[in-house]
Amino acid sequence: MNFWFIVAASLLFAGALLQYSLIRLLLPKRLSTATSIIIASAATLIINAIPLLYMGTEPILDQLPWWHRHLVIFPYAIFMVTSISCGLICLVVFFTRSTVAKPSPHFDTDRRDFLRNTARVLTAASLGALTYGSYCENGLPEISRIALPYSRLHPDLCGLRIVQITDIHAGPFISFESIAATVSMVNALKPDLILLTGDYINNNPAYVDGCLLLLDGLRAPCGVFGVYGNHDYYTGIRVVRDAFAKTHITMLNDSTSTPKGLEGLLNIIGVNDPVSGIATDAEFRDPARISRLVAPGQLNLLLSHRPGIFKICKDWKVDLTLAGHTHGGQVIVPMVGTRGLSLAGLFFTYTHGLYHAESDPEIRMYVNRGIGTIGAPVRLFCDPEIAEITLTRG
Secondary structure, three states: OOHHHHHHHHHHHHHHHHHHHHHHHHHHHOOOHHHHHHHHHHHHHHHHOHHHHHOOOHHHHHHOOHHHHHHHHHHHHHHHHHHHHHHHHHHHHHHHHHHOOOOOOOOOHHHHHHHHHHHHHHHHHHHHHHHHHHHOOOOOOEEEEEEEEEOOOOHHHOOOEEEEEOOOOEEOOEOHHHHHHHHHHHHHOOOOEEEEEOOOEOOOHHHHHHHHHHHOOOOOOOOEEEEOOHHHHHHHHHHHHHHHHOOOOEEOOOEEEOOOOOOOOEEEEEOOOHHHOOOOHHHHOOHHHHHOOOOOOOEEEEEOOOHHHHHHHOOOOOOEEEEOOOHHHOEOEOOOOOOOEOOHHHHOOOOOEEEEOOOOOOOEEEEOOOOOOOOOOOOEOOOOEEEEEEEEEO
């Protein structure tokens, strides 16, 4: 399904719900139906046009006082997301009522009241959950500690600690202060190796220098390596690439590198994102693209922004793939399936957490939930994440 169709439909549902709600509020004021519709329509257009006021002004947003972000931007985003879900419910109710027979004079009013109250409770619960997800779960990242045993692991790699961060999305919702806090948390772990898997900037080049200045503070004795994500290309890859060139971070573009002190033991592979123009979507999944980068006899660790590449990494014996891109879904309905229910699950085979190949359980991929958000600044049952991976022999 086309992404922009979903966005347009969601905004339509949100607008329809808002307009309907305003009309219901205005009609008891003894205004004519036509007047109520006109006033409600105008108010809906004005409210839905609020994002237009901020187009191209992300640097200004980051300089606004804290209360503007928390009392204006976040509540508006929460309202819109809640309106989308409620709008969908209203749409279902509308079509259901239009296709069933009219109720008899003996219609059960208790049942109607129960359904109405249930809808109110669900709406309030959605609003409360999204508010909690915006203000509480969207804070400092959680540290996920994963131990990966390899029977063929070289003794010098035993105990190697790798930290992965991804999807920072520096912008109006991910401030430089929060990025600095993440960098401090990573350095406090004292990892041997730090790996970055893309989407450092949301889409505005004004955030590049500030974000990269902070990321340049990452420290690990074996080095810091990374790849670019699709949003880095949307931002302007030349600007992002030039900024990375001023740091000590080694960026990989369909290339390999060896961490300091691990020569002949660990081969790091970094692949380009399909939107780069260098690798098309078909080439991104071309097995030959990976096979020429694999180093026989070494532990091969692949960095890819998108997790879909794991389908071919399994065939070419890439021992460990690290990816991001999905944000874990951002909003997860828990206790549904093994990883919960989220929109990411509708679009991606791999959403978050650890995966392994059926043919060889020691061929693995870890998909990081990321630091930032895209769209509404909301996370629910899906905390931002720093992944600390320890290699063991077993």
